[in-house]
Amino acid sequence: MADAVKAVAAGGDEGRSRPAWLERITDSWEQFRKFLHDVRGEMGHVTWPALPEVWSQTLIVIVTIFFFGAFFYAVDGAFGRLIQLILSKFGHA
Numbered sequence: 001m002a003d004a005v006k007a008v009a010a011g012g013d014e015g016r017s018r019p020a021w022l023e024r025i026t027d028s029w030e031q032f033r034k035f036l037h038d039v040r041g042e043m044g045h046v047t048w049p050a051l052p053e054v055w056s057q058t059l060i061v062i063v064t065i066f067f068f069g070a071f072f073y074a075v076d077g078a079f080g081r082l083i084q085l086i087l088s089k090f091g092h093a
Helices: 001-009 020-043 051-089
Strands: none
Touching: none
16 A cells, blocks of 8 residues: 555556656756755845945956056066066177
């Protein structure tokens, strides 16, 4: 009797079982649904920043990028001139 209840609960007859490929697809789908359910639950725990905080942090990132861009441009130019000076002293340029 218990086996018959398990078979009915599993969605099949006693003598019929689903093919392995169908089981894999069904298991994958159930895992995907569980994953999405877990993601939705975790997103409820996230503390999102306020808009003014996002703007200020974005401005800081943009200013920092320009600062480092200018810094590396100047350092590259200085090293380029230094290399040209050294090569011209030894007659390779």
